[in-house]
Amino acid sequence: MATRDRKLAAHLARRAGFGATPDELDYYESMVYEDLVDHFLDRESLDHVTDDLIYRRHPNMHAQLHHNPMHWAYRMLTTDSPLEEKISLFWHGIFATAEPKINNFGAINNQINMFRDKGLEKFDDILIELSKDPAMIVWLDNQTNHKNEINENYGREILELFSMGVGNYTEQDIKECARAFTGWTIENSEYMALMGNKDSIWPYGRIFWHFEYDENDHDGGEKTFLGETGNFNGDDIIRIICKQEATAQFVSRHLYNYFVADEVPVPQWGHVPPKDPDAINKLSQAYRETSYSIREMLRFLFNSDFFKQSRFTRIKSPAEFIVNTLRYTNEFNVIDGADNTVYQVMEESGFMGQKLTNPPSVEGWHTGEEWITSGSLVDRVNFASKYITDLSNPGVEKMVARVGKSINTKTSPTELVDKCIAILGELEVSPDTYDSLMTIAEHAHSADGDFTSAPEPIITKAFQIISSSKEFQLC
Structure with missing residues (x-):
């Protein structure tokens, strides 16, 4: 009979990572639960193989047209720091950016790496990194946001989808936000757009995009945003956004939805209250008390009673489902286990409704019950039963x-x-x-x-x- 500690450790491993093998659970069960939470949150990937060595050993992984999902899958399957990959998936679903428009695989890969590096840091720092991210700049057209010709795309989405949610700002706030982000662009944006069609995915000859702040193209005039007035730049706007109660609630509800229990889709949040308002309020308090630290919010969340009592209240996303299944099989940890096969595996994620690095819109994917359709359920059942019963794994x-x-x-x-x-x-x-x-x-x-x-x-x-x-x- 499994102990209560083992069941709780398994629950944490599913939420803070992609599940645990029996041997991993043996180790986790031996730890005090609070120490296990710290193990997930404070652990850095020390033994991970660098990208250039992965591609040298598995050239087929990098020769595919859409190699980023395959590369990411390999990282998720082999990482010794699963929360690093889990938080990257979390932000990829919120700050949804798609390869077809970007047409620069390196830029998307760099964005995912940014989520790994910064995903557990303070929310204001994350938003600043996001606003400087070349893939996001091109995705929401901020390279065409000029002081004499405002493009409101990024100004609108950073408020609506990335931080506060509908109903917590005005159309004038969107305009002022867009003005503050004028001049936040990429180097040689017109040239880089043309060269995007010639993007190389090999370690040599790759054309990377780089952030550039063009002071001459920045609107330095006075702005009034969310009730405050000043000569605001993008950093100032993010500072104002992050101290709003609406932002605390929005970030908290996203964390609850991803790590605790499925909520209704984000577009319904404006008129459907949270499933557990008390939990959201407590997370919002942690947001404020820790200066917006995602790591510390999760430390509070994982140690909370509402988390411990939430076993099996989330439907796995396709990526979670596939990685969870394959971490049991250990198939892709063997020396020749990560060439074309892992690409085909991540194609299955697309068939199930989640093609990594190609979300359906800037809203990302609708989660929860919307992951399950008659077709996707058949794909899931066939996939899991195929791999979980194969004794050659x-x-x-x-x-x-x-x-x-x-x-x-x-x-x-x-x-x-x-x-x-x-x-x-x-x-x-x-x-x-x-x-x-x-x-x-x-x-x-x-x-x-x-x-x-x-x-x-x-x-x-x-x-x-x-x-x-x-x-x-x-x-």
């Missing part, structure tokens, strides 16, 4: 062997079922799923007298049923 072989070694002639069908459920991340299954598992276990037990003679078929069959269940879609 080292992780699957190890899990089956671990269950097999734990049984003896006295092991009952109920005990076997419980062991199979527990080894797949301490899952909690419905009565219907449990009954299906008991049916196959009792049949095998009555046929052979016990499970010791040939345990592998019954264990892999149990894995197939579990990975095909609706509960396996949750985290």
Whole structure:
């Protein structure tokens, strides 16, 4: 029987990362929970292979037309700092930027790296980095935002989708915000736009974009924004945005939606109250008390009762679902496991409704129940049952062997079922799923007298049923 500490550790591993293998859970279970939270939040990836070595060993990974999702998948599958990748996914869904318009794979990759490096820092620092990010500048056309010809795209979206939400600012605030961000552009923007079609994805000859502040193109006049007046630049605007209560609530609700429980889609937030207003208020207080630190907000969140009581209240995104499944199988940690196959794997994420680095709009993806359609559910079930039952995958072989070694002639069908459920991340299954598992276990037990003679078929069959269940879609 799994201990309460092990179930809680598994819950944290699903939310702060992509789940945990049985061996990882053994280690996590040995830690005091608060120390485990710190382990996820304060850990830096020390052993990660650098990008140039990955591409040298796996040239096919970088030769594909759309290599960024494949590269990112490899990082998610092999990282020893899973929250670093999880927070990158979080910001990618909010600050949604798509490759087709950018047409510069390097710029998108650099943006994702920025999310890794800055994603747990203070929210004002994150917004400043975002505002200087070349991919975002081109995505929302801020290179065409001039002091004599304002483009409001970035000014509107930083307020509506990135920080405060609809209803907390005026159209005049949008105009003043856009004025403050004039001159925030990329070097040689016209030339770089032309050369984008010749972008090289190899380590040599790559054309990178760089942020440039053009003082001559900046509107230095007086501006009135959210009730304050001054000769504001973009940094000043972000400072004003971040001290608003609406921003505290908006950021808190995003963190709750991603790390605690599914909320309604963001466009409905203006007229649908939060699922747990008290939790949002407590997170907002943490936002203010820690000077907008995302890391410290998450430290409070992961240690809270509302988090600990929220097991299996989120539907995994396609990327989470795929990475969670494949971290069990350990397939892509072997020396030749990351060429074209990992590209094909991330194509599956697109079929399930989430093509990384190509969100459907500046709103990003709608999450929660909207991840599940009749087609995407079939894709999910087929994917998981294919990989979780393949004994040629080292992780699957190890899990089956671990269950097999734990049984003896006295092991009952109920005990076997419980062991199979527990080894797949301490899952909690419905009565219907449990009954299906008991049916196959009792049949095998009555046929052979016990499970010791040939345990592998019954264990892999149990894995197939579990990975095909609706509960396996949750985290």
